[in-house]
Amino acid sequence: MASRTSNGNRSKSWAEIGSPICQVAILGLLGYSAWRYGGAELPVQWQLAVGLSIAAGFGLTVAESRETIPRPRAGLCGLCFLWLLWGWIQTFPLPVAIADAVSPGAAETRTEFSPTPEPSDVSTALASEDSSQRKRTISIVPAASRLHWSVTGLGIASLVLGSTLFVTKQGRLILLTGIAANAGAIAIWSVMQRATGSSQVVPGIEQEIFNDAFSTFHYRNAGAAYLLIGLAAAIGILIWNLAEKQLWNFGSSKSSSSSSSYNRSGYWTDLPVVGSIALSLLICLAVLLSLSRGAWICGSIGLLFIAATGLRSVGWRAIAALSVCTLLLITAATFWVAQNQRIEDRSSDLAVGHITADDRFSHFWAGLDAAWHYLPTGSGIGTYGFAHLPFKHRDTRSWYENAHNQYLEVITESGVIGIAIVAAGIVLLGRRSWKTFTQSKDPSKIGIGAAGCITLIAVAGQGAVDFVITYPANMMAAGLLLGAVCGCEPRRSMSRFDVAAVAPNKTSLLASPAATSPLAWLLLLTIPLLHSQYILGRELHADRILVATTPPGETVIPTRSECLKNSRQLQQLTAEMPDHAVAWEHYAWWQSAELRLHNLAREAANRDLSSGVIPTHQQWIIQSPLGWFETLIASAPQQQALLRDRLAPSEAELRMLRSASESLQRANVANPLIPQVHLSRATLAPWIGEAWQPHAARLTRLAPSNPEQLYLAGLLNYMAGEQAPAIEAWRRYLAIASPRRDTIMQLALQQWDLPTIANRLLPATPQLLLAITGQTMRDESLAELTTLCRNRCLQVIESDPDLSPAERHASYAQLAQLDSQPQQAAEHWENATQAAPKNIDYRLRLASLLLHLGDTRSAQKQAYVAKALGGNGQQIDSLIAKIQVQRTRSTSGDGKPPR
Numbered sequence: 001m002a003s004r005t006s007n008g009n010r011s012k013s014w015a016e017i018g019s020p021i022c023q024v025a026i027l028g029l030l031g032y033s034a035w036r037y038g039g040a041e042l043p044v045q046w047q048l049a050v051g052l053s054i055a056a057g058f059g060l061t062v063a064e065s066r067e068t069i070p071r072p073r074a075g076l077c078g079l080c081f082l083w084l085l086w087g088w089i090q091t092f093p094l095p096v097a098i099a100d101a102v103s104p105g106a107a108e109t110r111t112e113f114s115p116t117p118e119p120s121d122v123s124t125a126l127a128s129e130d131s132s133q134r135k136r137t138i139s140i141v142p143a144a145s146r147l148h149w150s151v152t153g154l155g156i157a158s159l160v161l162g163s164t165l166f167v168t169k170q171g172r173l174i175l176l177t178g179i180a181a182n183a184g185a186i187a188i189w190s191v192m193q194r195a196t197g198s199s200q201v202v203p204g205i206e207q208e209i210f211n212d213a214f215s216t217f218h219y220r221n222a223g224a225a226y227l228l229i230g231l232a233a234a235i236g237i238l239i240w241n242l243a244e245k246q247l248w249n250f251g252s253s254k255s256s257s258s259s260s261s262y263n264r265s266g267y268w269t270d271l272p273v274v275g276s277i278a279l280s281l282l283i284c285l286a287v288l289l290s291l292s293r294g295a296w297i298c299g300s301i302g303l304l305f306i307a308a309t310g311l312r313s314v315g316w317r318a319i320a321a322l323s324v325c326t327l328l329l330i331t332a333a334t335f336w337v338a339q340n341q342r343i344e345d346r347s348s349d350l351a352v353g354h355i356t357a358d359d360r361f362s363h364f365w366a367g368l369d370a371a372w373h374y375l376p377t378g379s380g381i382g383t384y385g386f387a388h389l390p391f392k393h394r395d396t397r398s399w400y401e402n403a404h405n406q407y408l409e410v411i412t413e414s415g416v417i418g419i420a421i422v423a424a425g426i427v428l429l430g431r432r433s434w435k436t437f438t439q440s441k442d443p444s445k446i447g448i449g450a451a452g453c454i455t456l457i458a459v460a461g462q463g464a465v466d467f468v469i470t471y472p473a474n475m476m477a478a479g480l481l482l483g484a485v486c487g488c489e490p491r492r493s494m495s496r497f498d499v500a501a502v503a504p505n506k507t508s509l510l511a512s513p514a515a516t517s518p519l520a521w522l523l524l525l526t527i528p529l530l531h532s533q534y535i536l537g538r539e540l541h542a543d544r545i546l547v548a549t550t551p552p553g554e555t556v557i558p559t560r561s562e563c564l565k566n567s568r569q570l571q572q573l574t575a576e577m578p579d580h581a582v583a584w585e586h587y588a589w590w591q592s593a594e595l596r597l598h599n600l601a602r603e604a605a606n607r608d609l610s611s612g613v614i615p616t617h618q619q620w621i622i623q624s625p626l627g628w629f630e631t632l633i634a635s636a637p638q639q640q641a642l643l644r645d646r647l648a649p650s651e652a653e654l655r656m657l658r659s660a661s662e663s664l665q666r667a668n669v670a671n672p673l674i675p676q677v678h679l680s681r682a683t684l685a686p687w688i689g690e691a692w693q694p695h696a697a698r699l700t701r702l703a704p705s706n707p708e709q710l711y712l713a714g715l716l717n718y719m720a721g722e723q724a725p726a727i728e729a730w731r732r733y734l735a736i737a738s739p740r741r742d743t744i745m746q747l748a749l750q751q752w753d754l755p756t757i758a759n760r761l762l763p764a765t766p767q768l769l770l771a772i773t774g775q776t777m778r779d780e781s782l783a784e785l786t787t788l789c790r791n792r793c794l795q796v797i798e799s800d801p802d803l804s805p806a807e808r809h810a811s812y813a814q815l816a817q818l819d820s821q822p823q824q825a826a827e828h829w830e831n832a833t834q835a836a837p838k839n840i841d842y843r844l845r846l847a848s849l850l851l852h853l854g855d856t857r858s859a860q861k862q863a864y865v866a867k868a869l870g871g872n873g874q875q876i877d878s879l880i881a882k883i884q885v886q887r888t889r890s891t892s893g894d895g896k897p898p899r
Helices: 002-035 042-065 074-090 096-102 104-113 142-165 169-196 221-244 251-255 257-261 271-289 293-308 316-336 340-348 352-357 359-374 406-439 443-462 472-486 496-501 503-511 513-548 560-576 581-606 616-622 625-634 637-647 651-670 675-688 693-702 707-719 723-736 741-751 754-761 766-778 780-799 805-818 822-835 840-853 856-868 873-894
Strands: none
Touching: 002 042, 002 142, 002 169, 002 472, 042 142, 042 472, 042 513, 074 142, 074 406, 074 513, 096 104, 104 359, 104 693, 142 472, 142 513, 169 221, 169 271, 169 443, 169 472, 221 271, 221 293, 221 443, 221 472, 271 293, 293 443, 359 406, 406 443, 406 472, 443 472, 513 560, 513 581, 560 581, 581 616, 581 651, 581 675, 625 637, 625 675, 625 707, 637 675, 651 675, 675 693, 675 707, 693 707, 693 723, 707 723, 707 741, 723 741, 723 754, 741 754, 741 766, 741 780, 754 780, 766 780, 766 805, 780 805, 805 822, 805 840, 822 840, 840 856, 840 873, 856 873
């Protein structure tokens, strides 16, 4: 009996000491990730996986030795593991028939963008991999899905750890204090950055320049989301103190008979209450200065939601007074740090017109088409960045790795099962948080319930307009808080003597969910955590190799030893990770680079010394796969066989060419939606007897997010004499980008007639047509296009239904200026300013033109109006100075006042 008592005391002592150690370690990992760009870097994610694995191991001993039996919500924990199970199933190889049957959208995508090659084209190396043809994953990019699954596991682990290790009053206090204190430190740093205009983020972290209205501390919207979770923790501490010291009625105490004895006059004399309020105000200021509109709205909703629960006991006057004081303090602080103008500019973007014009929101419809295509099982978690590419409705210069709407992203990647799990989780967490907040008697539970409500509002609300929850720091913070809410259940205290006294019922007790759930959940958690640690570690190893073997620029010529070394590293990496598309792509580049070096050496040995010497870097560019493609396509059919023999005359060089093509094919199988892979396959296809047109067509389909790829797609078709697809690709390029415009115009003049260029190649965009018309007037080589471009421009200005009256007059004015008709241009600019009186640019253009015409009085008037509207001070001051000089010269010249 004495030995058993001693063991029980040791277990109890370990529970008292080990629990805070685990809690502080977990919060240390959370704080570290928050200061490291939210854990967005791969090394940090691996460190988090290792740290949480160790914490879960210690948590097992703590849970086993604790006499008070925690009972987390089994349904919520079960949903978390169901999410992990579904993500693992998406990456598990299934027979092709089953995979295609359950995921017809993914099967259709593979058929279109990664068709199975003909048997004659399959080499022995690929034939040995026929198992990959017999088995297939639901995810279209299994490597990306496994990585994303591992990162998601960090958030799941945090929720389970929160529901098992932060279930005591002390644990809840440590959790709320740790999250709130870290958010307060980040808030202080961000306010200092805003006030000083500093570009240093954190010592040891890459610098970030704050040069636009959207820039904020560390990692933009995600940082504001973390601050909201910290604000939830600070509010939880505040409500805990108010309820515990009977300064405000919360939870079930609102209806208690002793509520009338509550002391409502001690708010400002209690130090913890004042400290909590001050910390909350500081974090609110940092959220405001983050310029994150989603955080503004979600934070306001969360605070109003919490304040509304106290209206019945405190009254609306107290709530209104507190709100007014808060607004006044934060407004004064924004003026103190001189950020009021940036906040006003950011707030103006909340207009419906600005929101609908933002490509992130118009992108929603492309995501909706992708989601419908991949139903019912989804494209695989973590694959949205590629999965949506074939469904983009318009060309942009931005690639969206995330949907900016987590619900749309979930249904696209995880299908019906995934969105059902997420919806059920939100409902159950909301119900649990609300009950804990409003029906508990323990002040600590009331506080954690309030924090859970605000956290859920912040996460669920911002998820509708952004992807902030995908950052590990935000996942972990939200998971810990909501997990602690799940652990707020009635508990049964039972000493070991009581268990021994009822020995016949010991088996049934241990088998009950109340007794086995903490150990069972923690034991179950170790499996995905260790698997995540393994996957992230392997990905980190692969990332180091890929960084070291990144292909250099086209002007950099590698040595043969570099090619051999990098090829060996990549060959080993692809053997370890056969579905890593980027590794196969790099491997193909270095294989083709070795073949290019062979050709350079052979040409240098055979070159006639009497002929002109071509610079080495130019020869290197000519020997690129794109140069090979141009050489072969431009030659006659009877010469192509000879050219193939010249490129790879020996068996070893022929193997290099085929091996590079096979590597690209493997990359295409691993990820069918990488545009660069289709470009590389198109350039090599003619040399190995394949048709290049299907690859070029796929490249054009996947290029809406990259203007350079649109240009190259058009260039391939141009080299092959395919006029229609070349014009289509280049017209799309010209509509969104300009760096290659001169090159496209010069190439078009070489092969196409002028009406085709003016009417088919140039997009129907007034500003672009005006720019090209001006260019044709200045460039003698394009002079023949001037009349056609001007007529096309005039036609588009007159017929474009999307132009507003102000934009139409502005376009007419610019065209009149090109025609050297300043008086007519001034009339159009005047009409444009009347149609859009707040447009600063129109007024400045009108002022400059009036100054040119000598009407200095009207020019000065327009300049001052533009300045009053908030125009650029330096530009307007320079214009006003020129006007003053012109007025002075006019007065001194004839003695009469200027017009």
